Amino acid sequence: MTKGAGQLLGAAPDKPVEAAAQPRPAKGGPPASGRPSKRTLLGRERTDPDRRSGTRDMASMIALADRAESSALPDHHFYLPRRSHGMALFLLLAYAFAGGVAKAVPLGLPLAAGVISVALFAAGGFFAQLERRTKMLKILRQGLLALAVVLPMACAGYALGSWVEAGLAWQWAVGTVVCINAASAPLFGVRIVSLFCAKIAIWTGFAVIDPSVLTVSALLGAALALMLVARIEWQAAEARRIASDARDRVAARAEDILRSFEESGQGWFWETDRRGQISYISPSAARVLGKTVAQLHGSHLSEIVDNTAAAERTLAFHLSARSAFQDIELRAAGTANERLWALTGRPVYDSYQNFCGFRGHGTDLTEKRRSEQQVTRLAHYDALTGLVNRVQMGELLAQILAAPRESERNCAVLMLDLDRFKQVNDTLGHPAGDALLKQVAQRLERTLDGIGRCGRLGGDEFQVIVPGTHDRDKLSFVAQEIINSLSQPYTIEEQNVVIGASVGLALAPVDGSTTDELIRNVDLALYAAKDAGRGVHRFYHKGLHSAAEERAELEKDLREAIASGDLELYYQPVVYTATEKIVGFEALMRWEHPRRGWLSPEKFIAVAEDAGLIDQLGQWALRTACADLARWPEAIRCAVNVSPLQFSKTELPTIVANALAHSGIDPARLELELTESVFLNDSAGTDAMFKALKRVGVRLALDDFGTGYSSLGYLKKAPFDKIKIDQSFVRGATEDGSRNGAIIASITSLAEALEMDTTAEGVETHDELELIRILGCSHVQGFIYHEPVSAEEAGALVAGDLSARADGPQAARSQRQVLLKRVFVGHEGARMAATLRNISEGGAMLDGLWNLPAGSAVEIEFGPSARVNAQVRWSVEDRAGVEFSEPLVRREDGTFAILGETKPSLLRALAS
Ligand code: C2E
Numbered sequence: 001m002t003k004g005a006g007q008l009l010g011a012a013p014d015k016p017v018e019a020a021a022q023p024r025p026a027k028g029g030p031p032a033s034g035r036p037s038k039r040t041l042l043g044r045e046r047t048d049p050d051r052r053s054g055t056r057d058m059a060s061m062i063a064l065a066d067r068a069e070s071s072a073l074p075d076h077h078f079y080l081p082r083r084s085h086g087m088a089l090f091l092l093l094a095y096a097f098a099g100g101v102a103k104a105v106p107l108g109l110p111l112a113a114g115v116i117s118v119a120l121f122a123a124g125g126f127f128a129q130l131e132r133r134t135k136m137l138k139i140l141r142q143g144l145l146a147l148a149v150v151l152p153m154a155c156a157g158y159a160l161g162s163w164v165e166a167g168l169a170w171q172w173a174v175g176t177v178v179c180i181n182a183a184s185a186p187l188f189g190v191r192i193v194s195l196f197c198a199k200i201a202i203w204t205g206f207a208v209i210d211p212s213v214l215t216v217s218a219l220l221g222a223a224l225a226l227m228l229v230a231r232i233e234w235q236a237a238e239a240r241r242i243a244s245d246a247r248d249r250v251a252a253r254a255e256d257i258l259r260s261f262e263e264s265g266q267g268w269f270w271e272t273d274r275r276g277q278i279s280y281i282s283p284s285a286a287r288v289l290g291k292t293v294a295q296l297h298g299s300h301l302s303e304i305v306d307n308t309a310a311a312e313r314t315l316a317f318h319l320s321a322r323s324a325f326q327d328i329e330l331r332a333a334g335t336a337n338e339r340l341w342a343l344t345g346r347p348v349y350d351s352y353q354n355f356c357g358f359r360g361h362g363t364d365l366t367e368k369r370r371s372e373q374q375v376t377r378l379a380h381y382d383a384l385t386g387l388v389n390r391v392q393m394g395e396l397l398a399q400i401l402a403a404p405r406e407s408e409r410n411c412a413v414l415m416l417d418l419d420r421f422k423q424v425n426d427t428l429g430h431p432a433g434d435a436l437l438k439q440v441a442q443r444l445e446r447t448l449d450g451i452g453r454c455g456r457l458g459g460d461e462f463q464v465i466v467p468g469t470h471d472r473d474k475l476s477f478v479a480q481e482i483i484n485s486l487s488q489p490y491t492i493e494e495q496n497v498v499i500g501a502s503v504g505l506a507l508a509p510v511d512g513s514t515t516d517e518l519i520r521n522v523d524l525a526l527y528a529a530k531d532a533g534r535g536v537h538r539f540y541h542k543g544l545h546s547a548a549e550e551r552a553e554l555e556k557d558l559r560e561a562i563a564s565g566d567l568e569l570y571y572q573p574v575v576y577t578a579t580e581k582i583v584g585f586e587a588l589m590r591w592e593h594p595r596r597g598w599l600s601p602e603k604f605i606a607v608a609e610d611a612g613l614i615d616q617l618g619q620w621a622l623r624t625a626c627a628d629l630a631r632w633p634e635a636i637r638c639a640v641n642v643s644p645l646q647f648s649k650t651e652l653p654t655i656v657a658n659a660l661a662h663s664g665i666d667p668a669r670l671e672l673e674l675t676e677s678v679f680l681n682d683s684a685g686t687d688a689m690f691k692a693l694k695r696v697g698v699r700l701a702l703d704d705f706g707t708g709y710s711s712l713g714y715l716k717k718a719p720f721d722k723i724k725i726d727q728s729f730v731r732g733a734t735e736d737g738s739r740n741g742a743i744i745a746s747i748t749s750l751a752e753a754l755e756m757d758t759t760a761e762g763v764e765t766h767d768e769l770e771l772i773r774i775l776g777c778s779h780v781q782g783f784i785y786h787e788p789v790s791a792e793e794a795g796a797l798v799a800g801d802l803s804a805r806a807d808g809p810q811a812a813r814s815q816r817q818v819l820l821k822r823v824f825v826g827h828e829g830a831r832m833a834a835t836l837r838n839i840s841e842g843g844a845m846l847d848g849l850w851n852l853p854a855g856s857a858v859e860i861e862f863g864p865s866a867r868v869n870a871q872v873r874w875s876v877e878d879r880a881g882v883e884f885s886e887p888l889v890r891r892e893d894g895t896f897a898i899l900g901e902t903k904p905s906l907l908r909a910l911a912s
């Protein structure tokens with residue numbers, strides 16, 4: 001049923017369900033449902049004939065549907081109107097009046113004719129149905145027309161004509177015929193043919209009472225005139241109908257388009273009355289507001305948007321000024337998730353130019369704005385870390401350098417590079433690498449704490465811009481803080497990961513007044529920091545340009561040296577502490593550079609690592625050491641350094657095994673020295689590599705212990721045979737108040753428990769050797785016995801009785817700065833004067849303080865506002881050694897600086 005109605009409305013077959021079933025508002029009253037017709041928006045009521053007289057009610061809609069069901073043809077196509085009993089009633093009344101006026105009723109044929117006319121019109125509904133139900137031929141339908149229209153009208157005319165003879169005044173009879181004709185006009189409406197037939201028929205019936213030539217010719221003339229008029233009328237009606245159909249189709253199409261637009265959620269419509277109260281709003285907009293259309297109906301337009309925005313005032317202005325407005329951005333009122341709307345509207349006037357209200361549409365901008373923000377974020381921010389990206393950092397820098405006032409063009413640029421990040425990425429996978437970068441970004445932001453802007457340039461490269469003028473001490477401090485913070489262990493996928501960071505610094509405008517220049521120079525500074533052994537920071541200076549060139553040259557020379565075999569292996573004896581006998585060597589690379597002379601591996605190993613030459617060099621060292629070792633006594637071992645980059649390659653065990661097989665030596669005579677950086681992740685790959693190397697049968701030594709993030713946990717896990725205590729630990733162990741000794745002692749006892757050897761590296765003085773002995777190191781390697789020697793000399797050494805003789809200075813020159821300075825020491829509320837005897841970054845020795853308990857906290861006052869917190873480490877008579885809770889910064893000129901109360905900018909120098 002509804003389908004037919006839809007077709008009738010000219011809508012798409014699947015759409016009109018709603019249209020047909022939609023209850024229409026009653027005439028003049030409020031809408032039947034909460035949803036006013038969209039046709040009001042389209043102004044359709046002007047064109048819909050059914051709606052011209054008011055709105056359709058449900059019953060008429062159903063009737064409409066019924067009609068549509070019977071035929072797809074429009075109703076005016078049929079000759080007979082659906083009902084004509086009104087006409088029957090009208091005739092009865094006309095006859096009754098005629099009877100009353102004439103006081104007589106004609107009997108016989110006229111009476112029968114009268115009855116027939118009434119009866120046929122009364123049965124008009126039946127004939128109409130018959131015409132519509134059956135698919136009749138036109139001729140049959142014309143027969144029905146004759147039966148249901150022509151015949152009763154002719155009968156009525158005949159009855160009235162005959163009545164004249166029975167005494168009815170002829171004027172009355174003619175008047176009645178005219179009235180009946182008039183009554184037939186609304187009955188037949190646009191059915192021009194039927195109306196014409198009815199009129200001819202009644203006059204013909206009337207005329208038969210005087211069948212003269214004159215009557216017949218008058219009748220024919222009238223019929224002709226009527227036919228002419230009917231034709232003109234018919235054509236006009238047909239033209240109106242076609243125009244109306246066209247309008248209906250346009251309206252239906254528009255309605256359909258608007259409905260699908262509303263349903264698509266892209267926009268919605270609204271309309272207000274002259275007071276600004278909503279008279280129509282799309283259901284989709286009501287849904288956003290969490291209300292029904294009925295609830296919104298009657299509320300003021302300004303109530304559906306938030307009251308705060310300035311845009312809301314703009315809206316209020318337009319509504320009161322009755323002016324059109326476009327795309328005013330407003331927030332939908334009372335929505336939990338913010339919804340942004342763009343509202344467009346224009347005033348509506350009726351044909352008398354009376355203001356009727358506003359009509360317009362709204363679009364939802366929320367998604368658009370969100371995606372715009374997303375695009376901006378992608379364009380300016382790094383998606384992974386959320387930091388500013390390279391583009392934005394570049395813009396920021398350019399902005400500073402182009403500041404209108406010269407004083408505002410100062411800034412510092414810090415370029416950061418993560419050491420060993422690539423290894424984490426390679427061994428733990430990219431998701432772990434990503435997680436690490438995120439944590440790095442967080443730490444970086446926390447460390448900077450707003451003093452600068454940090455961004456990620458890509459990969460493991462980060463950049464910091466600190467605006468303003470700052471002295472180098474402060475910047476050094478900031479750089480070191482960053483390095484310290486980034487070098488703390490990370491937990492990633494439940495694994496401990498340690499990386500380092502190198503920082504390069506350049507200052508604008510001294511180191512460059514354009515972005516390009518500054519970036520090139522800060523890159524050089526970073527390069528210098530990496531070159532200096534990583535984990536440090538370096539400022540840009542002009543010499544770096546030549547350093548960079550030098551480095552490129554060095555790389556070229558190194559390639560040539562490798563190709564022409566200009567490298568040599570030197571061997572430094574390792575002495576067994578208890579017997580003072582040489583038990584082995586450490587192989588150390590040497591390169592006699594054609595122009596620069598002998599170069600330390602510290603200079604060229606990093607170059608080899610960066611240039612991808614380390615594998616080649618490492619393999620050469622392994623083969624050469626094994627070959628040399630094969631010539632030396634069985635009891636002698638040799639250690640070879642293995643770069644972390646070599647360790648990360650799965651072929652390492654095979655390479656080692658090949659070198660051993662080639663020289664034919666016992667694998668247990670070869671020791672591989674690895675640094676803690678191989679543990680920067682606890683990955684399965686590291687464990688597998690250890691196992692594979694152990695299967696080859698070589699010994700493993702943990703080199704430079706104490707320099708990285710030495711975790712004793714590594715020692716338990718990895719199958720080391722030896723720990724090499726770094727020389728920086730040995731150095732200073734003999735000094736008063738140093739904790740190095742205690743640390744060495746605990747390492748040696750742990751190593752003993754784990755059945756590992758210990759080698760103290762870099763022992764130079766007799767004092768150090770003595771201490772190392774006391775602390776229980778099993779081996780010593782240092783200049784006190786031997787410097788690294790050539791293979792030839794090493795051969796000569798092992799040809800003898802292997803005994804080594806300690807030869808060196810008694811004690812190392814103290815690193816401490818000796819001075820005499822008056823300071824104040826605060827202890828448990830008391831303020832005591834003391835003399836500063838010496839000072840280093842980590843602590844100081846004070847004179848004049850009696851019996852300060854070890855472990856107690858003190859505050860040392862170097863000057864009016866230069867205070868440092870410290871802890872008493874030892875105390876003998878009136879002397880005390882204190883350790884600063886925050887290490888001081890040693891400056892290039894030898895003075896010390898301390899961190900002020902708040903920011904590094906408060907760094908103050910202490911007189912030396
Ligand atoms: P390392 O493995 O810690 O080697 C010990 C370094 O300390 C050697 O420096 C050695 O000459 C030096 N040294 C030994 N005793 C003393 C002492 O009493 N006082 C002082 N001041 N220094 C002492 P070298 O030969 O310059 O080597 C530096 C570093 O280069 C080595 O440190 C090692 O990390 C690396 N290296 C050397 N040869 C190789 C190699 O074949 N492969 C790899 N991957 N790295 C190597």
Ligand code: CA
Pocket residue numbers: 586641673703
């Ligand atoms: Ca070593």
Ligand code: CA
Pocket residue numbers: 703704724726761
């Ligand atoms: Ca070492």
